[in-house]
Amino acid sequence: MCEDETDWLSLKPTEPSPAQCCGSGCSPCVFDIYQSDLERWEKAKELGDTSLLSRRKVENSGSVLNSETFTAFRLILVERETDDTNRYRFHLPxxxxxxHMLGQHIVFRGIVKGLEIQRAxxxxxxxxxxxxxxxxxKIYEHGLMSQFITGWKEGDWIECRGxxxxxxxxxxxxxxxxxLCSGTGIAPMLPILSSVTDNEDDETFITLVICCRTYEKLYLKSFLHEQARFWNVRIFYVLSQVNTPFGLIYLCVGISFH
Incomplete structure (x- = not known):
C-alpha cells in the first residue's frame, strides 16, 4: 500500500529511450509495453490499489520466449563464419x-556505456x-550492439524476448x-529453405539469390551446397568484388547438383 505521492512516483514505469527500440516493428514494441504499464499505473494510483500493477499473465503459447519480458539464455557456442560474423548457439532448457514460426525474429538487449540497446x-x-x-x-566496428556482443563468451547468459x-x-x-538476400539477410531464408527440403511432400521450387562482396564472405556455404542438391532448389551467388585481370567485376554463380 502506497502512503503518499513519493511512493507512487517510485512505482511509475520509466519511459524507454530511443535506443531501447530495435526498429523492427515488434508487437508489442517496448513503447507499447511502456504505454500499457503507464495506463495500469495511472489506474492503480487512481484507485489506490498497488495489486493492479501486476501484469496480466501472458497466455502460454508453448514457447520458452515471452514477447513482453526478457528471458536469459546461456550461450554455449561461438563459431566464426567469416572475419566479422559469428554463429552464436544458445541452450534451451x-x-x-x-x-517460433517461419520468418520470426527475436530481440536481444545489452548495456553499453550505461545505455540499454536492443536489436533484432x-x-x-x-x-x-x-x-x-x-x-x-555480423559485428560492426562502430556498432553499439556490436560492442556488447563482442564481449560475449561461452557460458554467458544473454537476454532476449519475442x-x-x-x-x-x-x-x-x-x-x-x-x-533475394544480402549478407546476414540470409538468416530468415534458411528456416524457410529447410522447412521445404525437410518435407518430402512439399514440392515448392526454391530459387535463392544471395548477394555478397566475395565468395569468402558468404555464410554457411556447406549448408547451402547441401541444400542445392535437392531437385527443387537453385542457389545463385551474386558477387560484387571479384578480382580478374580486367579489374573488379560482378559475377553471378549458380550452384546446382541435379
Missing part, C-alpha cells in the same frame, strides 16, 4: 524448442530444433518461392 536477429535453426537455437550476427513478425506459409502453397 529440458530439450525444448524455441517455439532471426534464428537460423530449423523450427523443430530442440535443446538449442542459433543466430547469425518472437515477433513472421508470415503464413503452407507446404505447396506456391509453385515457386524466389528469395
Amino acid at each position: 529440458n530439450g525444448s524448442s524455441l517455439g 536477429y532471426t534464428p537460423i535453426s530449423r523450427l523443430d530444433t530442440r535443446g538449442h537455437f542459433d543466430v547469425l550476427i 518472437p515477433f513478425g513472421g508470415f503464413s506459409y503452407r507446404p505447396n502453397q506456391y509453385g515457386e518461392l524466389v528469395m
Whole structure:
C-alpha cells in the first residue's frame, strides 16, 4: 500500500529511450509495453490499489520466449563464419524448442556505456530444433550492439524476448518461392529453405539469390551446397568484388547438383 505521492512516483514505469527500440516493428514494441504499464499505473494510483500493477499473465503459447519480458539464455557456442560474423548457439532448457514460426525474429538487449540497446536477429535453426537455437550476427566496428556482443563468451547468459513478425506459409502453397538476400539477410531464408527440403511432400521450387562482396564472405556455404542438391532448389551467388585481370567485376554463380 502506497502512503503518499513519493511512493507512487517510485512505482511509475520509466519511459524507454530511443535506443531501447530495435526498429523492427515488434508487437508489442517496448513503447507499447511502456504505454500499457503507464495506463495500469495511472489506474492503480487512481484507485489506490498497488495489486493492479501486476501484469496480466501472458497466455502460454508453448514457447520458452515471452514477447513482453526478457528471458536469459546461456550461450554455449561461438563459431566464426567469416572475419566479422559469428554463429552464436544458445541452450534451451529440458530439450525444448524455441517455439517460433517461419520468418520470426527475436530481440536481444545489452548495456553499453550505461545505455540499454536492443536489436533484432532471426534464428537460423530449423523450427523443430530442440535443446538449442542459433543466430547469425555480423559485428560492426562502430556498432553499439556490436560492442556488447563482442564481449560475449561461452557460458554467458544473454537476454532476449519475442518472437515477433513472421508470415503464413503452407507446404505447396506456391509453385515457386524466389528469395533475394544480402549478407546476414540470409538468416530468415534458411528456416524457410529447410522447412521445404525437410518435407518430402512439399514440392515448392526454391530459387535463392544471395548477394555478397566475395565468395569468402558468404555464410554457411556447406549448408547451402547441401541444400542445392535437392531437385527443387537453385542457389545463385551474386558477387560484387571479384578480382580478374580486367579489374573488379560482378559475377553471378549458380550452384546446382541435379
